[in-house]
Amino acid sequence: MTVITSAEKWLPPRVTARLAPALDRAEAIISRRDDQSAAEYMALVAFAIRVLSAAIAFSSQIILARFMGEFQYGIFVFVWAIAVIFGNLSCFGFHTAIIRFLPGYRDQKAHAEILGLTQTARRFAVGSATLIAALGLTGLAVFGKSVDAYYLVPFYLAAFTLPMIALGDVLDGTARANNWPFFGHGATFLLRPTLIIILMVAAISLGYEATTITALSAALLATYLTTIGQYLAVTIRVRSSFASPTKSITFRRWFVVALPIFFIEGFYFLLTNSDVIIVGFFVPPDQVAVYFAAAKTMALVHFVYYAVKAGASPRFSQLVSADDAAGIANFAARTAAWTFWPSLVLGAMILLAGPFLLSLFGPGFADGELLMAILFAGILAKAMIGPGEVLLTMAGHQMICAFIYLLVLITHLCLSVSLIPHYGLQGAAAATATAMTVEAILLFLVVRHRIGIAMFVFAPRRYTHEEDPG
Known part of the structure; x- marks a missing residue:
């Protein structure tokens, strides 16, 4: 029994008619009838x-x-x-x-x-x-x-x-x-x-x-x-x-592609985790615990990005292999929207519940509330772009993507070393949020230049070039 058939059975005809497009799309996603639906199913x-x-x-x-x-x-x-x-x-x-x-x-x-x-x-x-x-x-x-x-x-x-x-x-x-x-x-x-x-x-x-x-x-x-x-x-x-x-x-062929990805993933992992490590070098373990609790609480928003990234990676790979420029542009716009709006709603809810959530860790974790707000600003900046680095990687632009993360990592390290000794945990959060913003700006500019699309949640869904980007 299809989704629409079930709706026709239980809902009034007028309601079913209005919901028909959404129900048809839901059925397509569940049945994975095409590559787009498979990607959406994977993301869901x-x-x-x-x-x-x-x-x-x-x-x-x-x-x-x-x-x-x-x-x-x-x-x-x-x-x-x-x-x-x-x-x-x-x-x-x-x-x-x-x-x-x-x-x-x-x-x-x-x-x-x-x-x-x-x-x-x-x-x-x-x-x-x-x-x-x-x-x-x-x-x-x-x-x-x-x-x-x-x-x-x-x-x-x-x-x-x-x-x-x-x-x-x-x-x-x-x-x-x-x-x-x-x-x-x-x-x-x-x-x-x-x-x-x-x-x-x-x-x-x-x-x-x-x-x-x-x-x-x-x-x-x-x-x-x-x-x-x-x-x-x-x-x-x-x-x-x-x-x-x-x-x-064909180890050589695979390794030539894997090595730039190593730098991309390495810089990214260092970028997303170096704040905890750097804090550990400057402050005692109990302060590391406070920062980690705040970051872990705010990281609940990150799973939106990771879920979209997981579903988008195979689909971007297929679109690039098929040289489907229109499909790339449309799918990139969708992934940005899939990332930003759920992140905004979820992050706002987590901030409102911040004092309660931090209190669950223990009485000594209340200082993490301000850190959560600072980190959320950076998370939103990154969410506006969506998984831009995935598109660049699947399109063969691994080296420029690696260079972006190198710049962002250097920025993060410099800001962390400069701010943490003077501002403590708040300095660490500010360094992380600023680095995320720099990352988002660089990814947007490079995707626009190399792929020819504006991968931004508020951008119109059309090419920046008259012809297919190649």
Whole structure:
């Protein structure tokens, strides 16, 4: 039974007639009858997963903060942020390169290339992450005396999570490239944080103290369990969907594309997480905890952007491969709208509930309210553009995109180092918001110049060139 048929059965004819266009579009999205509908379906599912994952992640952070106290919690978030960054960087861009190549291979029925790409990306990510972890452990052994004692054991534990974090990111990319949101987002954003909190609660109930070491041990075990399960699920589906007796590996071609993506993703991850890390160098762990709580609360808005990005990446790749300039322009305008308006509404609601949300972390987190307002200004600036870097990457403009993030990262670092010593946590928030604004401006200008469209939520949906951009 179709959506429209159901509506005709339960609604008056006049109401059904007025709702017919919207109902027809909803039916198209649910049935994924075309590429546009598939992208919207992917975005909606990713959005739903992000909503649930945001609730789980936020709740788990509150529980950890309550269990551990500000000081221990501050150590945990500082070390875990570094682990996630280096785990992602260990992929060297292959987790996104899969999204760049796999849809085209799928359209060409090049199954041997798909199997070769997915296998190569996994092995490369795990190998490089293991090497980086070994270098980190060696550095701790040699220079450990210069590190605060309460950071040593947590850093040792975090190093062992890197291979599984990297592998999980590659598996996420594989699932996203195939429009399998539950196999990608579900593992990283639902299962892993849930397991972390379950294992933490179990450890405390068994008599272990609620310390950073206990929390990171729980995170280590949860990461391995999640990634191994995800590996088995994605591998089975890839082999059943793309059967081939052979594998075709063109490592050089993939690496040439993956390396610029590595710089883009690396700069972006450093940009979005360096504030917590820099704060950790300037202030004690309890102040790191306050900043992280404010940033984590405001980060609930970010899942709108990530959900749109997840759905847009494969669709942009297909449109670019088909050289569909009109489709690119229309879809870019849609993604900007999909990003901005939900972000505006959700962010305003979170700001109004800010005092209550921060109080959930504990009595010492009230100072984060002003930080949330400052961060929201930057989030809105970025949301006005939508996933501009995704369009640039899929269109082959990886290097200019990497250069943008390098400039933004340098801006962020300079502002952070300049403002935090004088203005503390408010300076850190201002540096982050300003960097987001600079990022949005640069992305808008480059997309307009290189692609020929105005990727801006309030821009008219038409080309800036008379002819198709090429």
